[in-house]
Amino acid sequence: MTFKQALEKGIKLLETEKIVDAKIDAWYLLSFVSQLTKAKYFLVQNEEIDELTLFKYKEALLKRAERVPLQHITGEQEFMGINFWVNEHVLIPRQDTETLVEEALKVTPSGSHVLDLCTGSGCVIISLVVLGQGITGAGIDISDEAIAVARDNGNRLAPGRIDFIKGNLWNPVLGKYNTIVSNPPYIRTEDINGLAEEVKDHEPLIALDGTEDGLFFYREIVGHAADYLACDGWLLVEIGYDQGPDVYALFVENGFKDVEVVNDLAGNNRVVKGHL
Template sequence: MKTYKDALEYGKQRLLECEIEDANLDAWLLLEYVSGISRSWYFVHEDEEISENDIEEYQILIEQRGKHIPLQQLTKEAYFYGMKFFVNENVLIPRQDTEVLVEQVLSLSKEKENLKLLDMCTGSGCILLALLANLKQASGTGVDLSEKALEVAQRNSKELGIEVSWVQSDLFDKVSGSYDIIVSNPPYIETSVIEGLMDEVKLYEPRMALDGTEDGLFFYREITMQAGKYLKNNGILAFEIGYNQGKAVSEFMKENGYKEVQVLQDLAGLDRVVTGRIEKEEQHV
């Protein structure tokens, strides 16, 4: 294995042998990551010799990917809503489907300024940071039970230059203040389903970010019941949901006094987001 072309062919073949779904793409992305080359550069220089250090690092990464360790955990980066985020084994890898949640919250926030946002179960912080990057003079609080997840979120906010208040808390236990918007992508996979997920997810992503308990709805019930105490009048609660949870979560919201409850679909036509607005009676002193 001497040239860039040899390396890429090795990577493709090895990942195919390991039954990696996107073997060709992942082999290229890891080569790009290791050597810092672009596709256009590669097509002109594919027969040039690759350095021994790059070969060694590339082989190690290919073997790790062959064990189904997620690509993003190997490169320590993931892209979400056009922004680059640091990720590791302590956070859920941002998914494109989640961008539907960001789009909907931004749509509901049009022409509003100085909004206060809270992101419950923030993980890497990608949802909150994407929202703050696209809202005028908004402020945000990110909440997670995992200290290690919050370390990742803090790193992302620092690297992106977006100021956020991060709180380690079991749901709302240590939350204070009132908010215009509460957004959440909580654990929502049924416990019994997790073992049937692809290895990249069930073996390498944090179980606490996946497991929604027996029916997958525990966190939706808890957050919906408590969120009203922390939302301002006409405040918005917005969830990412699993494809089969739209009816149940929208019912929870209606039962807890939310109006204008709607279920939105992702690009595949599957239920992905539920939003609602809460109206509070004015308190006269």
């Protein structure tokens, strides 16, 4: 069997299993197990694929057919142009969340100290440190396993510039920060079962469930942020597409100024930001 034939069979298998983006996923899995770039693939596509690579490819395809997320098979996900390690203990970084990083970079001066609540893989705070000027920070998460992933990413991508600490929101936080960011759990409990199988069955529930109305973590974060923000410091949170008005109101009620709801590239409400 050639590389081309293997890819064609992979696409057919995933399409049969009604995997969204079957062609893309089949290619990424082949690239992952063979270490072929797109350019290299076109040079060798009609050559025989070796048995070990074919075995690994079939194994990866079967996992994807069972709705295991692509990123859990490859162990990585690109975010803000940076490659992050991920596993089943952290939320997979999504393009929507890049809006949070982009908005934070706009209001975070060079040399700032930034706090990331519900840090997960660490993708938000690490992106800010890597892409910003002289930024340092801290990431907090309640999950030991998530903190382990974040530390691995931090040690590899921004060594010595971020402290990752296990904690429950504000519980371990000391001192003041120029910017506070968070992508907290915000899906309503009753909506969890309606999510794609890849999400509800394979990503951590603790990173998804925002309790009954989806606003619990926003009340906790916005209600106490002033105690930890430096003068004129900014708070930015990611939100669900229909949570803009409610979270905007929380910011205003807690004394934040220049509060704004920012849309993502798809035109959905995605970030609320304001400063003291």
